Amino acid sequence: MEVSIQLPKNFEEQTVRELLEQEWLVPRKVRHFLRTRKNVLINGEPALFHFPVKSGDIVTLQFEPEDYPTPAILLGDASTIDVLFEDEHLIILNKPIGMKTHPNQPDENDTLLNHLAAYLAAKDQIPYVVHRLDKETSGAILFAKNPFVLPILGRLLERKEIYRRYQAVVSGHLKESLSIRKKIGRDRHDRRKRVIDEQRGDVAVTHVDVANYLKKTNKTTIYCVLETGRTHQIRVHLASIGHPIVGDPLYHSKPVGRLMLHAYELHLTHPFTGQTIVAIASPSLW
Structure with a gap:
């Protein structure tokens, strides 16, 4: 595997060693092999680890198969x-x-x-x-x-530099936007589920923004943004305040239809190009 990256305009000059270790998080063992094999190139020329790299430089890393073992994944459709x-x-x-x-x-x-x-x-x-x-x-x-x-x-x-916004439909009239800060842990009685556990659970924060109340069906459409990423976090948090997600087979007492939870937006800054990436997943829930 060979990777070539042109360093972006806002890149601060540093050494090859600093780039690989601190910016690109290349494992120590792999860094050792890159150095001993002379498998780091700057603008096409072999580079030592004390060489400086700057904005506009093209850094090429040449990896051998044993550097990163290939996982076995069965092919689907x-x-x-x-x-x-x-x-x-x-x-x-x-x-x-x-x-x-x-x-x-x-x-x-x-x-x-x-x-x-x-x-x-x-x-x-x-x-x-x-x-x-x-x-x-x-x-x-x-x-x-x-x-x-x-x-x-x-x-x-x-x-928390990857922004994720979810759409959901919950039961009942959720009257105002709020942030839910409740620790989440495993349900000792059902391995599939998570529960609010302020003593032994992990810190979890969900920000909820009310979009619209659907009076005829007594449901509320909302957006959720995660500050943490616990298993079933949005589902557990909303159920804990009396507004479970419609269709939730684990946390709603009367689930009907699909789970009305959709990861609508994902934003991040590309780690190599600095490009702002905004992905919108359609169709939305409403």
Whole structure:
């Protein structure tokens, strides 16, 4: 695998070592091999780790197969893939409802990851999961297209530099926008579920913006923005305030129809180009 990146205009001059270690998060073992094999080029010329790199330089990294072991992913159906954005490093998809993000067993081949692996096989690329959506949730989801960019995207996610906005329809009249700050933990009685657990749970914050009250059906359309990314976070938080998501098979006492939760928008700044990427997953819930 070879990766070539032209450093953007706002790039601050630094050494090759600083770039690989601090900016691009290349693992120590892989950095060692890049150095000993002389597999780092600047503008086509071999570079030592103390060499400076600056805006406009083209940095090329030449990886060997053993640097990043290839994961085994069964190929699914490439025709199911709905691409919202794609370049050589990352891809954003519109996940259909009722499809798992990734396999939980090695023989599964009907998840979004399997289908994406089939789509990328023709390009000699392999997908890597950056974050996930519940099986019942539809919408925008981000994958890495190589193992090099995966930790960089993971850091953006940890730093809350990937903006995700969801649409949902909840039962009842939610009268005002609010932020829900309640810790979430595992349900000891049902392994599928999560519960509010202020003693042992993980910090979770969901910002809720009311869009419209549907008086005839006594439902409220809302937008949600995650500050944290706990399993079932939006679903558990909304159920905890008495407004479960319509159609939720786990947290609604009378689920009817599909889970009305949709990852509508995903924004991020591309880690290499500085481009602002805005992906909108249509159709929306309303």
